[in-house]
Amino acid sequence: MVNDLYSWPKERDAAVRSRSEHVNNSIWVLMREHNIDEGEAISRLRALIKDCFSQHLRIAESCKDRTDLSPDLRRFIEAMNYSMVANVVWSRSCPRYNEGVGFSRRQLEWMKNGTPGYPGIMGPEPWELSTALGRL
Secondary structure, X not given: OHHHHHHHHHHHHHHHHOOOOOOOOHHHHHHHHHOOOHHHHHHHHHHHHHHHHXXXXXXXXXXXXXXXXXXXXXXXXXXXXXXXXXHHHHHHHOOOXXXXXXXXXXXXXXXXXXXXXXXXXXXXXXXXXXXXXXXX
């Protein structure tokens, strides 16, 4: 849902340009399902995101010391906290949703060559930013 909040302007504008009557996004769904405007749909989605995150935190806290859950499951539930926060940070700062923001030299290097233990996704050639974005 966080992705839908940040990707909405880009997806909405693409739908307008292509004259599509459908946008695969929670905001669009809320607008259609509840017959509300964009602003109200965004407000409802924000509230839903906060509610879901709060629910997860309560569940994660209640699972922390449960001995009937495997250690791996408890670690996974805790790791989801970091994953959700990272998704918000990425969405707020990534080039895909934020005009004028580009990848850092280090990020481009990681895309080209990979990081320790993970291969690159773009091969050995020197890539321009537009090429890198097109392949992601």
